[in-house]
Amino acid sequence: MKYDTFVELFPTMRILKKEPLAKYTNTETGGMADVLAFPKTVAEVKLLVNMANENGIPLTVLGNSSNLVVKDGGIRGLVIILTDMDQITVSGTKIMAQAGASLIETTERAYQAGLTHFEFAAGIPGSVGGAVFMNAGAYSGEICQVLTEVSVITRAGYVKTMVNEEMNFGYRHSQIQDDHDIILEATFILKEGNKHNIRETMDNFNFLRASKQPLEYPSCGSVFKRPEGYFAGKLIHDAGLQGYQVGGARVSTKHAGFIVNVDGATATDYMDVIKHVQDTVWEKFNVKLETEVRIIGED
Incomplete structure (x- = not known):
């Protein structure tokens, strides 16, 4: 077609041809989409x-x-x-x-309503759909605890609800x-709480995130899943890989679990760094690092 x-x-829908996806990814990398569409309603998605x-x-x-x-x-x-x-x-x-909807904005709405148990997600930069898809989590909280x-x-075009x-x-x-x-929409059940305490917890989590994570650079967030019995960041640090760089993609010197775009990185740069980290950690510690980040598209 x-x-x-x-x-x-779809005359009222934003539709773009041969659009670089680097404009829309947090790594600021990625090739072109043949056709890129931005539906605004469930009916448009279904169509x-x-x-x-x-x-x-x-x-x-x-x-x-x-x-x-x-x-x-x-x-x-x-x-x-x-x-x-993005309605909430x-x-x-x-x-x-x-x-x-922005997951961060959703946690803000929870705070404004005096609802607690969503504080863990206050600084997670993804969308609600992506967070549910990945069962996103931080600071001992996960989406599965509140959804x-x-x-x-x-994919056959039928709308259904899953509990x-x-x-x-x-x-x-x-x-x-x-x-x-x-995913079209998610419903979360929270509990009434003290707004002062909710704000304090969210601010503390955001402070910890900003102090430990390289938020000043484009990145895809935490690259690797936590191996059982280990921490990916510590393994990468202990392997001496912080600062390792291919093209514009570098293992963060601030947090070893992140790969940051420091100078016009390509997706291939990212993938080359990921493979080198996996190979080195396997060679040194006999631990297999699995990617948490999704890697899609064509070479």
Whole structure:
């Protein structure tokens, strides 16, 4: 299907052709999307999914692209970015947030409503959809602890609701990763709390994050999963890899678990650094580092 057809069928939707995804990823790397669409409603997402299915068009869905590396060859077919679907609604102790809503903004809304147990996510830079997809977490908290249900659209184009128990949550894992469904909205159940204490906890977590993480550079966040019995950052530090650099991608000297874009890095630079870190840690400590960051696209 031609690009012009997308524009004709969705005259009010922002649709771009041959758009560099480096504009939208937190690493500021990534090749071009053949067609990039920004739906604003569930109905528009459903229409795009059905169109892709009917025409055999490859479909990729992105959120805030904060824990993601898109390869330099880009992504073929249709890419949907959900950041225009960003409504957040508070009702009692429930928060309903669309997939493209900022996780940080969602935690702020929780604070404003005097709701606690979401403080752990105060500084996580992704979208709600991405956070649910990855079961994002920090400071002993995880999405699975507060999520009650999630609305998704299957790759066959059907909308359904999944409750927490159906999500098969694990460390940086959810059932969505296995089923390849598209998250539309998540509902969180929180508890009433003291606003002063909530703000104090959020500010403390954000202070710790800023003091320990290289937030001054573009990055994809924490690159590696925590190996059982170890900490990825310490293994990388002990392997003497901080400061290791390929092209513009460097293992952070501030936090060894991060790879930062210090000088116009490409996705290939990132992947070369990741492989070198994995190989070196395996050679020195016999520990396999698995990536937490998603790596997608074509070489």
